[in-house]
Amino acid sequence: MRNNTTKNIQAPAGKKIFVLDTSVILYDHNAFRNFQEHDVTIPIQVLEELDNFKTGNDTRNFEARNFIRLIEEISRQHLLTDWLPVNGRSQGRFKVILDHKPPENNAETIFGSGKFDHRILNAALSLQLENPGSKVVLVSKDICLRLKAKALNLHAEDYETGKIKDLEKLYTGKTMLHVSDSLLTKFNRQRTVPVDILKQQTLPPGNHFYILNSKKQASYGFYSVQTKALRLIENQSVFNISPRNAEQACALDALMNPEISLVTIQGNAGTGKTLLALASALEQRKDYRQIYVTRPIVPLSNKDIGYLPGDVKSKIDPYMAPIWDNLRFIQEQFADKKMQNKIDELVNTDKIAITPLAFIRGRTLTKIFFIVDEAQNLTPHEVKTIISRAGENTKIIFTGDIYQIDTPYLDAESNGLSYLIDKAKSHPRYAHITLQRGERSELANLATELL
Structure with missing residues (x-):
């Protein structure tokens, strides 16, 4: 009844x-x-x-x-x-x-x-x-x-759940401040100072980067929400890749910081997101069991990669070409053939695994340095699924440009990268930085700025 x-x-x-x-x-x-x-x-x-x-x-x-x-x-x-x-x-x-x-x-x-x-x-x-x-x-x-x-x-x-309400206020992970020469000299000398030195009325909700400028000099600092202290960021070269601007220096600091398990890097094409993530992964290769690099596969004509000929590697290689391009660029920074061959060896022995995103479902990723490129093409649920796969001593990096989306039904407000940046900003194991300055070439910058 x-x-x-x-x-x-x-x-x-x-x-x-x-x-x-x-x-x-x-x-x-x-x-x-x-x-x-x-x-x-x-x-x-x-x-x-x-x-x-x-x-x-x-x-x-x-x-x-x-x-x-x-x-x-x-x-x-x-x-x-x-x-x-x-x-x-x-x-x-x-x-x-x-x-x-x-x-x-x-x-x-x-x-x-x-x-x-x-x-x-x-x-x-x-x-x-x-x-x-x-x-x-x-x-x-x-x-x-x-x-x-x-x-x-x-x-x-539109379906509003998971959408960012005000994209203009999306967390950038950084604050630029003009300070006195004496304050900056003190900071550079002591290297770690209480954040009160900046005399900010309100503190960031989580870990945060400060780009400090005075009349004579500039420095960058990382504010830890756990210690309430501001630590000096020093320019560092990782696998022969050096930061070209303050934002890249901050990004490398987050990527190399063992206290940070989750990193997001948002920025336009040519700002160095993927290159910095790959270089830092190679620099820390001995600290992790494996390096995973992936990106969402957005097929043409809505056809799955199963329609393409060949084995899995042959099917995904066209989609992973930007990853290979960045690896080749890193190789070219070494005059020593031995180091160039070392990168090839890491790929051939699967120390660096370039894999489809779908292959991680159901797996536990332990002691993995995991880079997810083009994360703006993921849904919030996909981002949650990836992070939920993390086991002990795993570090996950999401990179992408929220204004360059190839997936149908996603936009700058509803994609998984925007969602993660908004939701994770107060977590003590998370760091984010938005890169704005293009470093690919002057010609590429012309396209970004003028066209």
Whole structure:
């Protein structure tokens, strides 16, 4: 006998009803639980699309499988076309809706048939007609689908969970201060001083870099949230790579600091993010069992690397070309052939492993120096998955440019790198620095600054 609470009744007046499309589920399989007291639905076409995504090792395959299991768990003996409680009877409800064709504003008639997106629009439009007392909102990571919805008089919005609210205030990890010559001389002489010397009204929430300038000189300092002290940063060369500016010096300090287990480096192309991370990994190679270098694979035409010919190395090499370019650049800094050959040996013996990101799922990474390049192409859930793999004595580095995103449905506010920078900034084992000055070449800087 069916429980009375699951009958197919209209949503209470004043409640919102959110319609989630496939892109939201693939971004966060738990999304349907994040709408508080409001009701949530998915069009039946979403289940069909998720069925196509359930096989594979990519994060979207993981999200699809987990969502399917969650829906199976909450439905039990009930029909999915009935309203089902999600987070208890006082919270919102969930159900699957069909794509009845609305008498007016039929999306398939207006935009064309044969696309699931248009049937999803029809499902939401029909729901809106059935619930005149409730505000029906389509939630999608697909900008074009949201625009189509609004053109049909249907409210639409992006999925906001995990998004940075004010990108202009995203943590940069650094503060530039003008100080007196006497203060800077004292700091350079004592090397470590109480942070009170800077006379800042408010202290940073976590570890922080200070770039101090006086009329005659400049110095850089690292503020430790644990010791409440400011330590002098000295320019250091790692594997024959030297910092070319203050920001790079700060980045190297974080990369080489054994007290820091998690580092993020954000910056435009050509600021040296990947090069500094690789050079510091090579410099510390004896302190770690292995060096892992990876980057998200964003395939062309939405095809997985399985479509490419050859073994795994052959499949991923085109995507990992920038990593190899940086390794070759480091090799070229040595006139000694012995050191050049040493880097080749580290690669051939898998001391340096350049691997697809999907291959780390389920593994525990112990005593690994782990570099994740192009991290702006990850979702917040993917970043969480990577960090959760860290075992004892592992250090993880995320590098990327949050304004250069290649993954559909991610942007500067919703990508995993921005999310991590915002959430981790107060942790004592974390350090972040934003690099702004390009060092690739004057020509590259021209493109960044003028074009």
